[in-house]
């Protein structure tokens with residue numbers, strides 16, 4: 313018989329993060345850009361008090377453990393209060409992506425059975441549209457003061473500040489089972505309906521702990537952290553939890569995510585660490601370049617959600633002295649599952665080699681295991697060459713989608729829909745998504761690698777590559793480019809540039825210069841839209 317360890321079996325709970333943060337780092341600050349403009353600053357202690365007021369208010373509305381509370385909100389302090397109040401009570405914080413189509417938004421609100429929607433006043437017009445489609449929502453609460461609470465035709469709207477004002481900040485959080493659902497996020501449903509991923513308290517605590525580790529994001533009480541990644545998607549990579557855990561100052565950008573606003577916030581709040589998708593960083597770098605600016609305090613950034621081009625990594629590192637940590641994760645993985653970093657030996661490599669390494673998606677974090685498989689499910693070698701579907705498992709990886717009848721797993725592993733390779737020492741590289749990879753004459757062309765190569769051309773501000781139906785080759789790549797200068801029109805120069813960097817047969821058949829690329833609510837280029845618009849240009 314095995315001996316069972318005799319340690320306390322205390323649950324891993326979101327409420328414990330808030331208690332820890334407010335007791336150990338009570339004076340640490342949360343700075344938040346209000347939806348209506350000015351910065352709001354308070355302490356972790358005040359955050360805990362107001363979260364408890366909100367928790368008492370939610371109870372007074374008759375909500376019970378297991379109730380699902382939706383939010384349609386930016387990254388701001390009231391949203392943060394809701395993160396802790398809702399999960400702390402054993403309820404589920406359902407963060408909704410405001411950029412979803414109203415039909416999809418109402419679908420997820422109804423599917424999750426949200427009883428309350430907390431929303432920013434910015435989204436009042438959206439609430440007006442969806443309220444009709446969500447008859448089961450009992451309370452629509454605008455996360456603002458009385459002066460900014462809109463009157464909306466249709467639903468009765470309550471004011472957040474009025475709601476919590478009369479409630480006490482005294483509360484003992486319930487001792488929950490650590491597997492209790494804490495937060496819910498739906499995939500963006502580019503194909504079919506969105507699917508819900510219900511994160512447990514345990515998954516969030518473990519993932520947030522992991523984010524703090526030196527090799528991951530290295531979050532400590534010496535850092536000031538700006539999560540640009542939205543709190544409505546994948547828990548903002550668990551940064552709102554990790555900062556309270558480690559005592560880092562937390563800066564929330566509200567609705568202003570353009571380069572100028574982010575730069576101003578980074579400088580005024582002395583941000584040292586940030587996290588966001590590559591499209592956000594492209595906007596920021598453009599702002600810096602156009603205005604000849606430098607960062608004063610920023611020294612590290614987490615980037616993920618889509619591939620970070622090597623050229624941008626080089627710019628961050630060489631020009632702005634910002635260390636890029638390139639991570640991979642998905643809604644189904646709670647937050648970061650793999651991340652690139654440089655060990656002491658790699659630190660001595662030439663810069664170009666280091667950037668190449670960082671452009672890969674890195675090693676799995678402790679708790680997460682990876683493998684790649686072929687179409688029959690056979691495990692492929694870890695030789696950095698073989699490419700197959702990336703499979704993942706671990707303590708904070710989805711098992712079942714919310715309310716799904718069957719497991720999402722295949723033999724205990726989650727199939728990601730990404731095509732990757734893994735090196736002998738565990739460095740994973742995303743080659744493409746199964747739906748984006750270009751199949752040309754029976755071979756695969758990686759749209760990500762082509763985009764990466766194109767992004768290095770000095771005239772390219774943004775690049776996207778899609779596979780377009782081709783009468784002979786099945787599919788051929790088409791490159792869409794947003795130029796830095798409108799009068800640049802030399803396609804051949806770009807094609808020649810690419811042929812020096814990729815295999816000849818990968819070079820796109822054509823280039824289209826576009827004014828902009830469609831970017832979805834989570835900052836990713838919407839290739840499905842591009843395929844609709846340009847999908848038959850080679851067969852016309």
Ligand code: ADP
Pocket residue numbers: 499500501502615616617618619620638639640641642643644673728729730742744745834836
């Ligand atoms: P969706 O993009 O469908 O909204 P998610 O937001 O969950 O869903 O995104 C997960 C997907 O984003 C991954 O499966 C992968 O294709 C892509 N992704 C995430 N991080 C990276 C990265 N660093 N490099 C390349 N692709 C990435």
